[in-house]
Amino acid sequence: MADEYGRKWDRCLADTAVKTATGLGVGIVLSVLLFKRRMWPVSFGSGLGLGMGYSNCQHDFRSPYLIHGHTVKVNA
Amino acid sequence: MLGVCLRGAHATVRKNCVRSPLTPLQSYRCYSTSRSSGASRVVALGLVTVGGGVGGTLLYSKWDPKFRAAVEKNVPYSDWLLGLALGPAPEDARLPVRKQVELNQPPSMLDKPKTDPKAKSQKSVKEAAEASGPESSLVPPPPAQSIQDECKECHKHADVSETAAVASAEPLKERPVDEVTARLVQQDQEEEKLLASLSSRLEDSLASSAKATLQAIGAQEVALQAVTQHTRKLKDAMEAEAPSDEKSTQWKELEAALAERTAAVKDATTTLSKANEALEGLKSVINQAKGQKVAAARPLILAAEENLHQMVVDLDKVVSKVRSAESEAKVVSQYTELVNEAKQQFQREVSSLTPEIQANWKGLTGKLSVDDLNALIAHAHRRIDQLNRELAEQRVREQIHIEAALEQQKVEDHKVLDAAVTTAMGHVKEEARLNLEQKLAELREVMEAEMRTQLRRQAAAHTDHVRDVLKVQEQELRAEAEQVLNSKILDQETRYRQLTQEQLDNFTLDMNAAYARLKGIEEAIDSHAVAEETAREAHQLWLSVEALSYALKSAGADSPSMPLEDAAEAVRASCHDDFCSALASALPQESLQRGVYSEASLRARFNALRSLARRVALIDESRNSLYQYFLSYLQAALLFEDQQEAPPSQLSGADLDPFKLLSYASYCLEHGDLELAAKLVNQLRGEARRVVEDWLTEARLTLETRQVVSLLSAYANAAGLGTTQAP
Numbered sequence: 001m002a003d004e005y006g007r008k009w010d011r012c013l014a015d016t017a018v019k020t021a022t023g024l025g026v027g028i029v030l031s032v033l034l035f036k037r038r039m040w041p042v043s044f045g046s047g048l049g050l051g052m053g054y055s056n057c058q059h060d061f062r063s064p065y066l067i068h069g070h071t072v073k074v075n076a
Numbered sequence: 077m078l079g080v081c082l083r084g085a086h087a088t089v090r091k092n093c094v095r096s097p098l099t100p101l102q103s104y105r106c107y108s109t110s111r112s113s114g115a116s117r118v119v120a121l122g123l124v125t126v127g128g129g130v131g132g133t134l135l136y137s138k139w140d141p142k143f144r145a146a147v148e149k150n151v152p153y154s155d156w157l158l159g160l161a162l163g164p165a166p167e168d169a170r171l172p173v174r175k176q177v178e179l180n181q182p183p184s185m186l187d188k189p190k191t192d193p194k195a196k197s198q199k200s201v202k203e204a205a206e207a208s209g210p211e212s213s214l215v216p217p218p219p220a221q222s223i224q225d226e227c228k229e230c231h232k233h234a235d236v237s238e239t240a241a242v243a244s245a246e247p248l249k250e251r252p253v254d255e256v257t258a259r260l261v262q263q264d265q266e267e268e269k270l271l272a273s274l275s276s277r278l279e280d281s282l283a284s285s286a287k288a289t290l291q292a293i294g295a296q297e298v299a300l301q302a303v304t305q306h307t308r309k310l311k312d313a314m315e316a317e318a319p320s321d322e323k324s325t326q327w328k329e330l331e332a333a334l335a336e337r338t339a340a341v342k343d344a345t346t347t348l349s350k351a352n353e354a355l356e357g358l359k360s361v362i363n364q365a366k367g368q369k370v371a372a373a374r375p376l377i378l379a380a381e382e383n384l385h386q387m388v389v390d391l392d393k394v395v396s397k398v399r400s401a402e403s404e405a406k407v408v409s410q411y412t413e414l415v416n417e418a419k420q421q422f423q424r425e426v427s428s429l430t431p432e433i434q435a436n437w438k439g440l441t442g443k444l445s446v447d448d449l450n451a452l453i454a455h456a457h458r459r460i461d462q463l464n465r466e467l468a469e470q471r472v473r474e475q476i477h478i479e480a481a482l483e484q485q486k487v488e489d490h491k492v493l494d495a496a497v498t499t500a501m502g503h504v505k506e507e508a509r510l511n512l513e514q515k516l517a518e519l520r521e522v523m524e525a526e527m528r529t530q531l532r533r534q535a536a537a538h539t540d541h542v543r544d545v546l547k548v549q550e551q552e553l554r555a556e557a558e559q560v561l562n563s564k565i566l567d568q569e570t571r572y573r574q575l576t577q578e579q580l581d582n583f584t585l586d587m588n589a590a591y592a593r594l595k596g597i598e599e600a601i602d603s604h605a606v607a608e609e610t611a612r613e614a615h616q617l618w619l620s621v622e623a624l625s626y627a628l629k630s631a632g633a634d635s636p637s638m639p640l641e642d643a644a645e646a647v648r649a650s651c652h653d654d655f656c657s658a659l660a661s662a663l664p665q666e667s668l669q670r671g672v673y674s675e676a677s678l679r680a681r682f683n684a685l686r687s688l689a690r691r692v693a694l695i696d697e698s699r700n701s702l703y704q705y706f707l708s709y710l711q712a713a714l715l716f717e718d719q720q721e722a723p724p725s726q727l728s729g730a731d732l733d734p735f736k737l738l739s740y741a742s743y744c745l746e747h748g749d750l751e752l753a754a755k756l757v758n759q760l761r762g763e764a765r766r767v768v769e770d771w772l773t774e775a776r777l778t779l780e781t782r783q784v785v786s787l788l789s790a791y792a793n794a795a796g797l798g799t800t801q802a803p
Contacts, residue, residue: 002684061700
């Protein structure tokens with residue numbers, strides 16, 4: 001269980017980082033394309049990403065008995 | 077609710093304050109007033125509700141003691157409050173109610189049976205007064221407490237009085253038979269005596285009266301004879317013109333006859349009176365006899381009466397005869413008197429005419445002179461004329477005289493007829509009565525005979541009945557006697573059987589004792605063999621358990637021990653009883669297949685886990701956001717506790733803090749007490765608990781296995797010790 005705790009944290013951080021980066025990217029894109037290089041879509045996007053990651057992380061920590069499913073590709 | 081009210085109050089306050097922009101003081105006032113009005117309203121409402129609730133509970137608990145008990149049980153200080161308000165505890169309330177119920181009942185019950193026992197006692201008193209004195213002392217005064225006893229006594233008393241009445245009626249029951257027969261015999265004797273006396277008296281009186289009557293009759297007949305003779309003689313004397321000598325003799329005879337007649341008549345009258353007296357006496361005796369009512373004397377009485385009647389009849393007849401003769405005699409005497417009178421007159425006339433001539437002139441035919449003769453003839457002519465005249469007169473008055481005579485005769489006849497009729501009537505009545513009496517006597521006899529036959533029939537029926545009853549009794553008695561005999565025989569038999577059984581039992585006991593000893597010897601020998609066997613087995617068991625404990629020790633630093641399957645199998649094989657096999661099968665599956673960790677490895681793991689548990693100490697089901705995680709991290713970083721702390725013997729509430737628990741557990745582990753450490757770690761809650769769950773499971777497993785193994789080894793040791801024989 002202690003290992004699981006560590007694994008959760010790893011997952012959580014990775015997930016948050018990915019989401020933040022994605023949000024940032026989307027924000028940058030939108031800011032460049034639609035919103036005349038304003039700051040707010042970037043911050044909005046990154047905040048969105050961060051928030052989602054945070055929420056996911058919290059949700060994961062709150063449900064300790066939830067098993068995460070993995071898809072395993074079988075090479076036929 | 078309160079929060080809503082407060083929010084509402086705040087809102088109103090804000091509204092009020094915003095509507096009217098005031099100075100702080102005024103705003104304060106506004107604050108205070110609105111708050112006070114709203115708050116006061118709320119406070120007042122609350123107070124009213126609370127007061128109503130309390131008052132309602134008080135009233136209801138006063139009315140219903142069960143509710144009061146429930147309230148006192150559930151609400152802490154309510155018993156003090158209720159006691160203050162209402163009074164004593166509910167246990168006392170129950171008894172007064174019951175007593176009240178009882179008191180209500182007894183008065184109503186007392187009213188009813190009080191009249192009954194009073195009436196009963198009155199009745200009983202009357203009965204007691206009627207029956208006898210001592211019963212009156214049994215009349216009890218009706219007690220107020222036990223009504224049932226009173227009623228019982230009343231009933232008893234009524235029964236007693238009834239029995240008393242019955243007892244008093246007992247003297248009226250049938251007298252014994254001997255007494256009855258004695259009485260009857262006595263009665264018979266008395267009757268006989270009476271009868272004898274009566275009959276003797278009757279006979280005496282009958283005899284005397286018969287004698288008297290006969291005498292009277294004889295005397296009357298004599299008198300009759302005398303009278304008739306006298307009359308005849310008189311007639312003869314009057315008519316016959318016999319010579320003077322015969323005349324004188326006739327006159328003398330006549331005189332004699334007359335004297336005789338008078339004497340006879342006197343005698344007759346005396347005897348008649350005597351006879352009448354005797355008859356009267358007899359009548360009185362008969363009446364007395366009748367008065368005494370002795371049945372057997374009736375025929376005697378009847379006979380006496382008949383005799384009396386006969387005598388009376390005869391007497392009357394004779395008396396009537398005598399009377400008729402007397403009347404005839406009277407007539408004749410009257411005639412003679414007349415004749416004598418005429419003669420005397422003639423004589424006087426003759427003497428007056430011829431004074432010298434004496435009487436008896438018939439003898440003097442030659443002595444008379446012519447003058448005298450002429451005078452006589454003239455006198456005679458004169459007399460003849462006179463007589464002729466008288467005769468003519470008589471002839472004229474013949475009819476009248478005859479009628480007068482007839483009348484006289486009729487009157488006399490009438491009188492005589494009346495007398496005769498009355499006597500005849502009397503006689504006839506007497507006869508009828510006698511006939512009736514005779515018929516009654518006959519009827520009575522017939523009745524007696526019939527009664528006797530009926531009584532004889534009854535007696536016959538009684539004898540039949542008695543015979544039947546005797547038969548039945550005989551049968552009953554026979555059956556009883558047989559029963560008694562059978563029971564006695566049964567007793568004897570059972571006794572005999574008992575004795576034989578006792579003998580048999582004794583013999584079997586001895587046999588059993590000998591057999592038991594033999595068995596004992598055999599068993600001792602067997603048990604020796606068995607003991608050796610068990611000793612061998614115990615040794616085997618001990619060896620297998622030792623192997624198991626060695627297998628446990630094979631655990632590495634981080635790896636579990638070898639699987640205990642084989643060792644456990646060996647132990648199971650060497651187990652020969654339920655306890656051992658139960659223990660052997662109590663080893664957990666994990667330990668059998670995977671093996672268990674050693675204590676050292678667990679200890680090492682715990683140290684790593686401790687820091688992790690510290691880090692998530694603040695997280696549980698309610699606090700599990702990421703911010704809480706951050707705070708928990710901060711807490712773990714900033715909080716310092718003892719590395720190891722000795723746990724107290726009893727955990728208080730403050731000791732359940734995770735940091736403290738972890739330090740306690742470390743201490744225990746360091747000192748080798750895995751069990752206590754596991755217990756302490758078990759007290760962790762929340763995320764920390766989840767973190768150390770694995771370790772806890774492992775620790776449990778290890779502990780379990782170790783426990784089982786220790787039990788087994790203890791058991792093996794004990795078994796081994798038990799089987800080895802002390803020298």
